[in-house]
Amino acid sequence: MSQSNTRVGDIRVLAGEDLTGMEDRLVKLSHDSGVAEVLLPTAIADYALYLVIEANTDAKLVSVRPVQAERNVRLVLKGTCNPGDVLVLADPGTAADKGKVRALPAVAGTYRGLAIAEEAGVDGQLVLARPAMLGNIVVT
Numbered sequence: 001m002s003q004s005n006t007r008v009g010d011i012r013v014l015a016g017e018d019l020t021g022m023e024d025r026l027v028k029l030s031h032d033s034g035v036a037e038v039l040l041p042t043a044i045a046d047y048a049l050y051l052v053i054e055a056n057t058d059a060k061l062v063s064v065r066p067v068q069a070e071r072n073v074r075l076v077l078k079g080t081c082n083p084g085d086v087l088v089l090a091d092p093g094t095a096a097d098k099g100k101v102r103a104l105p106a107v108a109g110t111y112r113g114l115a116i117a118e119e120a121g122v123d124g125q126l127v128l129a130r131p132a133m134l135g136n137i138v139v140t
Contacts, residue, residue: 010053013038015062019055024076024126025099027052038064040098044089045112067131074126078102081117087129111137
């Protein structure tokens with residue numbers, strides 16, 4: 001059987017940085033010398049495909065949930081959105097916004113579509129969203 005030792009649901013992995021208070025934020029899977037760890041996104045096009053469920057300090061175990069289309073999730077929203085809006089990573093250049101999502105902006109750039117809003121949302125809300133790995137979206 002080639003599919004042994006696989007799992008569904010939340011996984012435990014090391015925090016690659018202090019994730020204290022970062023529950024419900026998106027993180028990306030990375031590694032430190034081959035050992036898996038999760039980090040907050042550093043670019044708007046990062047593959048931030050895991051949701052922090054249980055946070056911890058650097059080098060400690062955290063629980064993360066892979067975001068998948070069959071299960072909606074609540075994500076921390078930057079700004080506002082409406083049902084049907086494509087959600088992308090908020091600008092990680094602002095430390096307080098790392099791992100948050102925002103509605104696809106009209107500003108030129110390349111963004112990674114991560115989810116579709118399923119309800120209207122306001123800044124700071126845990127907005128209900130359906131993961132949808134739409135890939136890169138270029139706004140000109």
